Amino acid sequence: NAGVMQNPRHLVRRRGQEARLRCSPMKGHSHVYWYRQLPEEGLKFMVYLQKENIIDESGMPKERFSAEFPKEGPSILRIQQVVRGDSAAYFCASSPGLENTEAFFGQGTRLTVV
Amino acid sequence: AQKITQTQPGMFVQEKEAVTLDCTYDTSDPSYGLFWYKQPSSGEMIFLIYQGSYDQQNATEGRYSLNFQKARKSANLVISASQLGDSAMYFCAMRAADFGNEKLTFGTGTRLTIIP
Numbered sequence: 001n002a003g004v005m006q007n008p009r010h011l012v013r014r015r016g017q018e019a020r021l022r023c024s025p026m027k028g029h030s031h032v033y034w035y036r037q038l039p040e041e042g043l044k045f046m047v048y049l050q051k052e053n054i055i056d057e058s059g060m061p062k063e064r065f066s067a068e069f070p071k072e073g074p075s076i077l078r079i080q081q082v083v084r085g086d087s088a089a090y091f092c093a094s095s096p097g098l099e100n101t102e103a104f105f106g107q108g109t110r111l112t113v114v
Numbered sequence: 115a116q117k118i119t120q121t122q123p124g125m126f127v128q129e130k131e132a133v134t135l136d137c138t139y140d141t142s143d144p145s146y147g148l149f150w151y152k153q154p155s156s157g158e159m160i161f162l163i164y165q166g167s168y169d170q171q172n173a174t175e176g177r178y179s180l181n182f183q184k185a186r187k188s189a190n191l192v193i194s195a196s197q198l199g200d201s202a203m204y205f206c207a208m209r210a211a212d213f214g215n216e217k218l219t220f221g222t223g224t225r226l227t228i229i230p
Contacts, residue, residue, distance in 0.1 A: 023129060031216065033216065033217055033218075035218075035220075040222050041223075042118075042205055042220035042221055042222045043159070043207075043218070043220045044220070045206070045217045045218065045219065048216075048217050054217055055215065056217060080199070089157060091159060093159075093218075095215075095216050102149065102161055102164060102216075103216050104161070105151075105158065105159035105161075106158075107157065107158045108157055108158065110157070110158075
């Protein structure tokens, strides 16, 4: 049973370009969470999605960031017109959505904006 | 709103000694869950241990135990017989009892270094 898969592991973008980060949840998991970790900081919640629905986006920046979790395929975190401050590690976690279960994390995507 | 506080930015511990990593939390939710994660230099987040707010006993997982003191709102991680491979960042996290929404609030972490 494969774990949560994130790709790419490392992504370099120039300022103004778009970054697309992908997350395939564990088999049987329908809930996906995205977190951002700035250098030397803890993880900060961004968005929680279920298939085709955004449930909680209280941690998403208001501009340039969007997320989706289509019926088929991975969840995508999209950052438009990246800036240096977007450089961070982005983690995806998935869960089956049952009570008292843990969320399992992927290995993260490290985005560097040059 | 939930808050996690980890007051130890860094710790140095001699190999084979026990170590306690501090975590205090603040929440108005009557039901919640507390987690510890390890992040080695390779960057992945490794789940270590979970404590539910209504659990009567402290959680244990191998060399890891969680010293849960509800009245003090603390959830310290105890690692017994530390090993060199324990050197990593350690994060305490909390989840509210919002059924189905398992978003976590993380502390700022403690960098643990085990000295041979």
